[in-house]
Amino acid sequence: MIIAITSSKGGVGKSTLAVNLSGALALRGQTALMDADAVVGTARRWASRVGVVQVLREGERPAAGTRYLVLDTEGRPALKDMVDLSRQAGAVLIPSGVSGVELETTVALWQALGDQGGAMEAVRVVLTRVPPVGRAAEQVREELRQRGLQVAQTSIRQYIAYQRAHEAGKLVRDVTDERAAVAWADVLGLALEVC
Ligand SMILES: Nc1ncnc2c1ncn2[C@@H]1O[C@H](COP(=O)(O)OP(=O)(O)O)[C@@H](O)[C@H]1O
Numbered sequence: 634m635i636i637a638i639t640s641s642k643g644g645v646g647k648s649t650l651a652v653n654l655s656g657a658l659a660l661r662g663q664t665a666l667m668d669a670d671a672v673v674g675t676a677r678r679w680a681s682r683v684g685v686v687q688v689l690r691e692g693e694r695p696a697a698g699t700r701y702l703v704l705d706t707e708g709r710p711a712l713k714d715m716v717d718l719s720r721q722a723g724a725v726l727i728p729s730g731v732s733g734v735e736l737e738t739t740v741a742l743w744q745a746l747g748d749q750g751g752a753m754e755a756v757r758v759v760l761t762r763v764p765p766v767g768r769a770a771e772q773v774r775e776e777l778r779q780r781g782l783q784v785a786q787t788s789i790r791q792y793i794a795y796q797r798a799h800e801a802g803k804l805v806r807d808v809t810d811e812r813a814a815v816a817w818a819d820v821l822g823l824a825l826e827v828c
């Protein structure tokens with residue numbers, strides 16, 4: 634099963650999600666991660682340090698027995714490539730922040746994908762960097778659903794623990810941080826939802 638993580642914008646949390654989600658999926662079955670961002674390669678370098686999933690270069694094939702392939706796309710993939718991805722992947726996750734500007738970008742991407750014939754049943758918005766206090770995620774999820782978007786029930790909340798995990802080359806589960814466990818619970822919840 635291919636799980637692609639993509640967006641029309643950088644800095645939304647794609648690589649953070651790709652690395653941690655692949656770590657959570659690895660608890661369920663052999664998992665590989667492909668980082669299509671050859672230049673920056675955030676996910677590739679981070680996941681290599683974590684060491685629980687096979688890390689692939691673009692075009693490289695996963696080992697026999699691989700159950701999940703997580704794909705972290707490059708910064709701004711062409712719309713046509715995203716449409717192709719939606720047809721091939723079991724799930725296409727579009728991380729999005731909850732600010733008005735980020736939501737408009739996400740809605741525009743959703744509509745463009747649909748207009749271009751994307752397989753929208755595979756596509757899901759994942760709210761990321763959600764303020765842990767307040768009801769932003771619930772409100773935004775409801776609003777997006779009313780506008781016809783599919784939104785994952787699990788949101789990824791904003792915790793410094795993710796940055797610590799990146800710096801340490803670990804999964805968020807494994808950093809020394811009082812919020813590591815709640816952050817990891819979000820990742821596990823999303824992994825369950827996706828597969
Ligand atoms: N859930 C989160 N909580 C806190 N910080 C986050 C979270 N997700 C991403 N970040 C931070 O946001 C920045 C961009 O994240 P990154 O995963 O590299 O985005 P992208 O791959 O979309 O460019 C990084 O500094 C990262 O640590």
Ligand SMILES: [Mg+2]
Binds near residue numbers: 644647649670676
């Ligand atoms: Mg990235």
